[in-house]
Amino acid sequence: MARKAITEMPKSGKSIxxxxxxxxxxxxxxxxxxxATHTQTLxxxxxxxxxxxxxxxxxxxxxxxxxxxxxxxxxxxxxxHLNGGLTLNDDVLEQLEEAGxxxxxxxxxxxxxxxxxxxxxxxxGKLAKCFEKVKAQGAMPKAVLxxxxxxxxxxxxxxxxxxxxxxxxxxxxxxxxDGVINVRIAGAYRRMFxxxxxxxxxxxxxxxxxxxxxxxxxxPDGRNFGGLPFFPGPWLRPGFDEKQFTELQVTTxxxxxxxxxxxxxxxxxxxxxxxxxxxxxLRGTLSNSLISQRYQKWWxxxxxxxxxxxxxxxxxxxxxxxxx
Numbered sequence: 001m002a003r004k005a006i007t008e009m010p011k012s013g014k015s016i017x018x019x020x021x022x023x024x025x026x027x028x029x030x031x032x033x034x035x036a037t038h039t040q041t042l043x044x045x046x047x048x049x050x051x052x053x054x055x056x057x058x059x060x061x062x063x064x065x066x067x068x069x070x071x072x073x074x075x076x077x078x079x080x081h082l083n084g085g086l087t088l089n090d091d092v093l094e095q096l097e098e099a100g101x102x103x104x105x106x107x108x109x110x111x112x113x114x115x116x117x118x119x120x121x122x123x124x125g126k127l128a129k130c131f132e133k134v135k136a137q138g139a140m141p142k143a144v145l146x147x148x149x150x151x152x153x154x155x156x157x158x159x160x161x162x163x164x165x166x167x168x169x170x171x172x173x174x175x176x177x178d179g180v181i182n183v184r185i186a187g188a189y190r191r192m193f194x195x196x197x198x199x200x201x202x203x204x205x206x207x208x209x210x211x212x213x214x215x216x217x218x219x220p221d222g223r224n225f226g227g228l229p230f231f232p233g234p235w236l237r238p239g240f241d242e243k244q245f246t247e248l249q250v251t252t253x254x255x256x257x258x259x260x261x262x263x264x265x266x267x268x269x270x271x272x273x274x275x276x277x278x279x280x281x282l283r284g285t286l287s288n289s290l291i292s293q294r295y296q297k298w299w300x301x302x303x304x305x306x307x308x309x310x311x312x313x314x315x316x317x318x319x320x321x322x323x324x
Contacts, residue, residue, distance in 0.1 A: 069192070
């Protein structure tokens with residue numbers, strides 16, 4: 001089987017390349033359409049402002065420049081399916097680029113926000129380069145996008161957040177959860193906000209809007225990336241299994257309450273920022289309904305949306321960006 005796969009690699013490689021080219025053509029077409037629609041809106045505003053504004057109007061080639069740091073929601077790899085198909089544009093930033101934005105990003109799948117903030121991932125240093133690239137275009141970023149915290153919670157030590165189902169205090173260990181979310185992750189976010197504010201002031205001469213999100217209600221069904229045993233994940237169900245929580249309806253409800261806590265923390269940080277941080281509440285954007293496994297239309301696995309899911313999430317970002 002392995003020998004046969006090797007001999008077929010040149011053919012399959014060409015097929016994948018052809019598919020990528022075709023998908024990029026479709027992506028460019030969607031981007032052009034999005035920019036054209038945006039141009040029409042700006043033209044209408046210029047016309048309403050008077051003849052001089054209309055005369056000075058120049059059709060944009062972009063809806064704006066963005067810089068970003070983050071995790072797999074901003075850096076989800078194209079997924080090669082078992083049937084040979086290839087799916088691209090599987091993250092928020094790819095979808096925003098298709099919608100007409102230009103994005104410079106340091107995002108890297110699997111990076112915890114703690115590593116981003118305290119140097120372990122190198123994302124802050126690379127973020128400065130993103131600002132420099134935008135400035136070299138003679139432009140200014142419209143906003144800074146930040147995604148993180150999921151990898152600080154999910155994964156091999158997820159079970160430490162949970163008290164055993166047979167324990168008198170079964171469920172979330174409130175003290176541990178509070179320490180992880182409201183101390184460790186919140187502290188990392190504060191440091192990121194401070195660093196981004198400094199970079200914004202240096203490169204843009206002002207504080208730029210920062211957009212953050214608190215994820216959505218995932219379903220801990222044990223699905224991993226790609227559906228193969230040697231691929232990453234699952235990230236949630238093993239921890240629940242360890243503490244003998246086996247009913248999916250129960251564990252899905254527990255994830256809801258955890259995501260609510262995470263969002264409450266981010267919302268509080270945004271409110272304390274004086275208006276520079278914009279919190280996007282994504283809860284309910286992606287269904288977590290277990291009826292007929294409806295959630296699988298929106299969730300590719302335990303942590304990541306499907307392409308339609310990412311598109312829905314990106315639309316929420318675009319709405320906020322358009323209002324800036």
